[in-house]
Amino acid sequence: MGNLGYGAYPTHPGEVLKDEIEYRGITQRKLAESMGLTYSVVNEILNARRPLTAKTALMFEAALDVPADSLMYLQSKYNMQTARSDKSLSNLLKSIRKIAAAL
Secondary structure, X not given: OOOOOOOOOOOOHHHHHHHHHHHHOOOHHHHHXXXXXXXXXXXXXXXXXXXXXXXXXXXXXHHHOOOHHHHHHHHHHHHHHHHHOOHHHHHHHHHHHHHHHHO
């Protein structure tokens, strides 16, 4: 699990999990079944279309023995990098900083 979120682009934990199941030869359907989740939920996480929650991180940890805290760290870094690249949020933060500087 080398680089945990410090790359040229944000790394969603689903990318790491997808690589892991491919390496092990496990299908998404089989993984979803073993975790008690629907295929679509697992597929959306693995394809970075759904965020990982603490609950699902613990479920992946139980199923694959990938540390949940590392997965949550990746999700947090992904969220921060994605938010930092949001132009409208950036403009809002600039405005807040101007107001805060005047206080």
